[in-house]
Amino acid sequence: MVALSSLLLMPEIPGTDVQFTVPYAIESPxxxxxxxxxxxxxxxxxxxxxxxxxxxxxxxxxxxAVTSGITLPQAIAEGLWSENSLVPIEQIFxxxxxxxxxxxxxxxxxxxxxxxxxxxxxxxxxRPMEVQVAQVLDEGPAQNKLEAGDVVLKVDGKKVDSPEAVKSIIEEFAPGDEVDVTVKRGERETTQKVTLGERPHAKTPTAFLGITMQETSAEGIxxxxxxxxxxxxxxxxxxxxxxxxxxxxxxxxxxxxxxxxxxxxxxxxxxxxxxxxxxxxxxxxxxxxxxxxxxxxxxxxxxxxxxxxxxxxxxxxxxxxxxxxxxxxxxxxxxxx
Known part of the structure; x- marks a missing residue:
């Protein structure tokens, strides 16, 4: 799938009546x-x-650059004499x-x-990376155990340095199992026991920690x-x-x-x-x-x-x-x- 381009949305062309505009936009450099x-x-x-x-x-x-609010004559002129593109407005909006x-x-x-x-x-x-808790999901397994900003050091006693490593270890457990999660919170290291939940909408029962994570620099970059x-x-x-x-x-x-x-x-x-x-x-x-x-x-x-x-x-x-x-x-x- 082709991603949307980085867009600079331009004002609608002045002096046009919305009743006489066409459902297209102009894409240009x-x-x-x-x-x-x-x-x-x-x-x-x-x-x-x-x-x-x-x-x-x-x-x-x-x-x-994307310009909307164009009239039919402007659309025809763009199509005939310009290297710009006419695209259906719903592709942009x-x-x-x-x-x-x-x-x-x-x-x-x-x-x-x-x-x-x-x-x-x-x-x-x-460069060395670490795993940071970005969000603790409301009413999730880790609520009141982990906090946003915690740096995850170990899961089940195993060192982790990526969100994928955390997920891989958690998936070895079953919903309802307890797992030790060691984090750095500020200057303090603490280990919390978390009773794992079940991942919502999973096809088979899958253990769920209930946090979102991000990778950050371990050097403070x-x-x-x-x-x-x-x-x-x-x-x-x-x-x-x-x-x-x-x-x-x-x-x-x-x-x-x-x-x-x-x-x-x-x-x-x-x-x-x-x-x-x-x-x-x-x-x-x-x-x-x-x-x-x-x-x-x-x-x-x-x-x-x-x-x-x-x-x-x-x-x-x-x-x-x-x-x-x-x-x-x-x-x-x-x-x-």
Missing amino acids: GPTFNTLGSVDGKEVVRVSGVPTDQTHGNLNMTTV PQNISREEQQEVNDADFAASEASATTAALHYLD EVTYNLEDIGGPSAGLIFALAVVDKLDDRDISGGKFVAGTGTIDGEGNVGPIGGITHKIRASEEAGAEIFLAPAGNCAEVNAMHPEHIVVAKVSTLEEAVEALEGFQRGQTVATCE
């Missing part, structure tokens, strides 16, 4: 932002808690939710992409992303590269003008997005030398035949770093063709 630079006096990607490395060049995340609700979804996707980018970058750099009015998950890859560039003594961008797009998960897998042709056009016009594109978007990339920018296909964060290092050395990088 949006602005790009250098994640190694600053916007409004703030670093776009700020890494704190440990020393950071000097960065050079550009690692630009890209957006798609699904009919079953309001525009405000869709904006909340986009904002949540953007925040999730930031968290995944941080985790992927720290995993790539082999904090990453803050400072971009507003942009939604969607597709900045994940470039955000992760910016974190890597600031923490690694290698110069990832090599002083080049790099742009790109793609979702990312905590393990560094890169996923396809929408609107990639507009993002490549915007990057080319901005002067980018290389564009990092998800391998899952190769069909759209090949259809547009970009001539003045190298479009490298990547499936993981590791492949993206390798592509940039190869480009710095003047090597041929893997492309969609």
Whole structure:
């Protein structure tokens, strides 16, 4: 499934009467932002808690501008004489939710992409991680036993360093079993006995601890992303590269003008997005030398035949770093063709 692109929602075209508009929106190239630079006096990607490395060049995340409230003549003109795209309005604003609700979804996707980018970058750099309780579910097994912010150290006496490790151990038990969970709460270490519940909606009885978890840096590394009015998950890859560039003594961008797009998960897998042709056009016009594109978007990339920018296909964060290092050395990088 192709993820929604990082969107910059534009105002409706002024002077149009809602009775004469068409149920389509215009997608066009949006602005790009250098994640190694600053916007409004703030670093776009700020890494704190440990020393950071000097960065050079550009690692630009890209957006798609969306304009709604268009008339039939405007839609016809876009279709005939523009490289912009006409898309059904429900692709941007699904009919079953309001525009405000869709904006909340986009904002949540953007925040999730930031968290995944941080985790992927720290995993790539082999930085130590720990498991933190993000939420204790109301009336769940761990209520009054564990607290949000607890760092999970051991489950059943076994050390854990990822949410997956916690889940794997819990699934060895049956609902109703007791399990010891050792956590760090502030500066104190404590072990709590939790009687496991049964996971709701599971096809077979499955033990359930009743918490949500997140991976955080065991070194106190904090990453803050400072971009507003942009939604969607597709900045994940470039955000992760910016974190890597600031923490690694290698110069990832090599002083080049790099742009790109793609979702990312905590393990560094890169996923396809929408609107990639507009993002490549915007990057080319901005002067980018290389564009990092998800391998899952190769069909759209090949259809547009970009001539003045190298479009490298990547499936993981590791492949993206390798592509940039190869480009710095003047090597041929893997492309969609």
